[in-house]
Amino acid sequence: MAITRRYLLQSSAAAAMVPALGLAPGVPAISPAHAQSSAREPVFRHALSLFGDIKYPADFKRFDYVNPDAPKGGTVRNAAFGTFDNFNMVVAGVKGALAGAIPLIYETLTTASLDEASTEYGELAEAVCHPDDFSWVIYRLRPETKWHDGKPVSADDVIFSLEAFKKHHPQFSQYYRHVVQTEKLNNREVKFFFDGPGNRELPLIVGQLYVLPKHWWEGTDGEGRKRDISTTTLEVPLGSGPYRVKEFVAGRSITFERVKDYWGRHLAVNVGRANFDELRYDYFRDATVALEAFKGDQVDFRVENSAKNWATAYDFPAVTDKRVLKEEFPNRRSGVMQAFVPNTRRSKFADPRVRLALNFAFDFEEMNKQIFFGQYTRISSYFHGIDELMAIGLPTGKELEILESVRAEVPKEVFTTAYSNPVGGSPEAVRSNLQQALRLMKEAGFEVRERKLVNVASGEPFSIELLSRADDPAFERVALFYKPSLERIGISVSVRSVDAIQYQNRLRNWDYDMLTISSWGQSLSPGNEQREHWSSKSADQPGSDNYVGIKNPAIDKLIDRVIFATDRQDLIAATKALDRVLLWNHYVVPQWTYPKQRTVRWDRFSRPAEMPKYGLSAFPDIWWYDAEKATRISKRS
Numbered sequence: 001m002a003i004t005r006r007y008l009l010q011s012s013a014a015a016a017m018v019p020a021l022g023l024a025p026g027v028p029a030i031s032p033a034h035a036q037s038s039a040r041e042p043v044f045r046h047a048l049s050l051f052g053d054i055k056y057p058a059d060f061k062r063f064d065y066v067n068p069d070a071p072k073g074g075t076v077r078n079a080a081f082g083t084f085d086n087f088n089m090v091v092a093g094v095k096g097a098l099a100g101a102i103p104l105i106y107e108t109l110t111t112a113s114l115d116e117a118s119t120e121y122g123e124l125a126e127a128v129c130h131p132d133d134f135s136w137v138i139y140r141l142r143p144e145t146k147w148h149d150g151k152p153v154s155a156d157d158v159i160f161s162l163e164a165f166k167k168h169h170p171q172f173s174q175y176y177r178h179v180v181q182t183e184k185l186n187n188r189e190v191k192f193f194f195d196g197p198g199n200r201e202l203p204l205i206v207g208q209l210y211v212l213p214k215h216w217w218e219g220t221d222g223e224g225r226k227r228d229i230s231t232t233t234l235e236v237p238l239g240s241g242p243y244r245v246k247e248f249v250a251g252r253s254i255t256f257e258r259v260k261d262y263w264g265r266h267l268a269v270n271v272g273r274a275n276f277d278e279l280r281y282d283y284f285r286d287a288t289v290a291l292e293a294f295k296g297d298q299v300d301f302r303v304e305n306s307a308k309n310w311a312t313a314y315d316f317p318a319v320t321d322k323r324v325l326k327e328e329f330p331n332r333r334s335g336v337m338q339a340f341v342p343n344t345r346r347s348k349f350a351d352p353r354v355r356l357a358l359n360f361a362f363d364f365e366e367m368n369k370q371i372f373f374g375q376y377t378r379i380s381s382y383f384h385g386i387d388e389l390m391a392i393g394l395p396t397g398k399e400l401e402i403l404e405s406v407r408a409e410v411p412k413e414v415f416t417t418a419y420s421n422p423v424g425g426s427p428e429a430v431r432s433n434l435q436q437a438l439r440l441m442k443e444a445g446f447e448v449r450e451r452k453l454v455n456v457a458s459g460e461p462f463s464i465e466l467l468s469r470a471d472d473p474a475f476e477r478v479a480l481f482y483k484p485s486l487e488r489i490g491i492s493v494s495v496r497s498v499d500a501i502q503y504q505n506r507l508r509n510w511d512y513d514m515l516t517i518s519s520w521g522q523s524l525s526p527g528n529e530q531r532e533h534w535s536s537k538s539a540d541q542p543g544s545d546n547y548v549g550i551k552n553p554a555i556d557k558l559i560d561r562v563i564f565a566t567d568r569q570d571l572i573a574a575t576k577a578l579d580r581v582l583l584w585n586h587y588v589v590p591q592w593t594y595p596k597q598r599t600v601r602w603d604r605f606s607r608p609a610e611m612p613k614y615g616l617s618a619f620p621d622i623w624w625y626d627a628e629k630a631t632r633i634s635k636r637s
Helices: 004-009 032-036 096-104 155-168 202-206 287-295 307-312 352-360 364-370 397-404 427-443 473-488 500-508 529-534 553-563 568-584 627-636
Strands: 047-049 075-081 110-112 119-122 125-129 136-141 179-186 189-194 243-249 253-258 278-284 301-303 324-330 334-342 446-449 452-455 463-469 492-498 514-523 596-602
Touching (some): 075 301, 119 125, 136 155, 189 202, 287 473, 334 352, 352 427, 397 568, 427 446, 427 473, 463 500, 473 514, 492 500, 529 553, 529 568, 553 568
Parallel strands (some): 075 278, 463 514
Antiparallel strands (some): 125 136, 136 189, 179 189, 334 514, 446 452
16 A cells, blocks of 8 residues: 555655554454444554554654754755645645645645555544454544644544545545545544445544645635645645744745644654754755756755766765765665556557567667666566565465465466576577567567558558656666667657756656656555556546556456455565456566665764664654754865
């Protein structure tokens, strides 16, 4: 399950998803008798987990990985890409830095622990109650919660927010579609009813809801105009979180300031967090310019996604004398599928043999050597990076039992052959792979005529436009490397780079042949988000991330097996089965991954000695401004 906070923060390549909630073993279940009488005598708890014990008791003081004595102060200057024209997170258009920073203004009912695989604790909510059939959930708000204007956060705000997201947000409307009714029990308690029992994630998905101020949205702005939650706005939003907007220049920069009297600053889940007085984001249209801004000490912290930059771009004096530090943080919390993505809504990509031929034409080994300095490994699973969820070898046991239920609807190789990608890297291997690609194309009804691959029936040449984003030259480099290989089997290839806004619009309207790079982050506990990724329904849902256009009844059934898994082992088996069927349909051309987060920073910040297991760098959340280090850098500049 993808938590909505991470869904906003990590919408691009190498995204990492935080695991789901659930009822932890060892935590008493709600009995049927209690479930029936829960409106009278609800059994509340402070935290929920899908598997494993809950680490922190109800009276815990702080997370172990934070520094409770971290000083407050200082500024962090960040680089963001593209532009922005909207502060309303309910409608599409909140991208990039805003997608990451607006969650600092608003809060969710629960918040994740970064040193547990799948546990969340109350944030706006102090407690939660649900029956053991997961057919409804009650959330109870903390009495001390308040908006930045001093008004309390109420049950009305919670219901208003859910309805707004369901009605106006393209992704969240799907995410919350199983919530069919809400009931205000009192001013602090809301009961959510689901469309059926057995979906153990649904009570927990509700906990990820961002709560918005109903009274503010139903009021008027400074010019007396009634606000409209269905439209974009650049009016500074009213929130309840640790930060608020201090100032901005539309499309160019935005600064958030820490709310000194933030209502939740003393909560155990917030101790040692939100330590900076200001978070500033400057927007760049070009990744190279953003890198130079960092080198010129105009940006403080940078996550480096380019292997070339990591290997060659950080040889300037500040790195040599340790004013700038390079550091990698292991990724233990997520898996990923990153790939070239053909749009199967277009008939030329409908045949899986065509899609497999595109994989045979991709020489990953040579690209890795020439472009990526040998840093990457090839992705071989839709859950790559989470070993226990990857479909490795042949199916056995529970996974095989699940696959038998869809045997007639899946490729026969699912049962007979372990999946692997073609391997290149030498002239002989590349030649053999291209021959295989041409054989597959011929079987699918294409042949080479006058050095052009054409549809035998129609005579139409086979062409592909590779779509990429113009704000990062790495996208275009990848496309240009792949292009000659496709041309060698007679495919006409054009590379189109567009700005971020046009790119998102084309994705929303399915207006592309093939995406140069797209990715789907996966959590340790897959669930309802799999429908968003691969289901038949999401294929026609504008704004969904089913970029491939998958419409496959067998995959729909396997997604349900994942969602309605009865225990951890059942979830693992169902996920492996789903992974295997996705792989053998050859929907994408898998690309590459790196098991760590690469970061560079000017050495004016400090962090806890023991970092959270599942937090990556956790910057700036648990870091703080170190005045002594900052002074030392200033003297050496």
